[in-house]
Amino acid sequence: MRLFVALTCLLAGCVAQEPQPCRTPPLMSGAFTVSTQNKNLGTYNRYLYDAEGQRMRLVVQGFFNNKTFVTDFLVDYNKDALYSIVDSKRECKKMTLKGDFKPMGIPPTASPVGQTLIGSPGAGAGLLINIWTGDLPNKAGKFLSSVTEHGCVPVSTLYFIDNLGTVAVNFFNNAVEISDLSLLNAPDFCQQAEVDPAEEPKDFLSLFSQDN
Helix, strand or coil, X not given: CHHHHHHHHHHHHHHCCCCCCCECCCEEEEEEEEEECCCCEEEEEXXXXXXXXXXXXXXXXXXXXXXXXXXXXXXXXXXXEEEEEEXXXXXXXXXXXXXXXXXXXXXXXXEEEEEEEEECCCCCCEEEEEEEEEECHHHCEEEEEEXXXXXXXXXXXXXXXXXXXXXXXXXXXXXXXXXXXXXXXXXXXXXXXXXXXXXXXXXXXXXXXXXX
């Protein structure tokens, strides 16, 4: 009887443990949307993410200031390079990338808000997620982010940024793999592209506007 009680208490303690900060799997692909409160901006984005190589490929479709746009970006933090690619025309524009690579997931400085279940508690019918909050780098604002309890796969994030207001990001169709890693290499017609010295470096958020 005592052994049964001890095992029950141990199990209850394990279930009640606080979620821990985490990183998403190193290779991921899928899609996400971005929308802003203070800017007339909304995008649908297909992505490839390689944390080990610090690279991302983004195909961005959206609207900005009542204009629609489609752009294809390769982001390479190892080379501080950002490529805007038009495969059909074999055109490539190279820009300097500003900022450091930030792995997807929950940073160690974040604080847990709680857990919630998306869907139903029935077997296989729900998704348990952990919700976190914290400060953005350089005190630029705050975030409220949710990831899956198992695997640390991103679900959604709200960014509260001083100059942008609220930015909402929602992920879906995530896969813990990349079917074609070659898509994270710059195409051959990008090899001769050079950065315009008069152009300002771009940060990651600038990819979701038409000003590129």
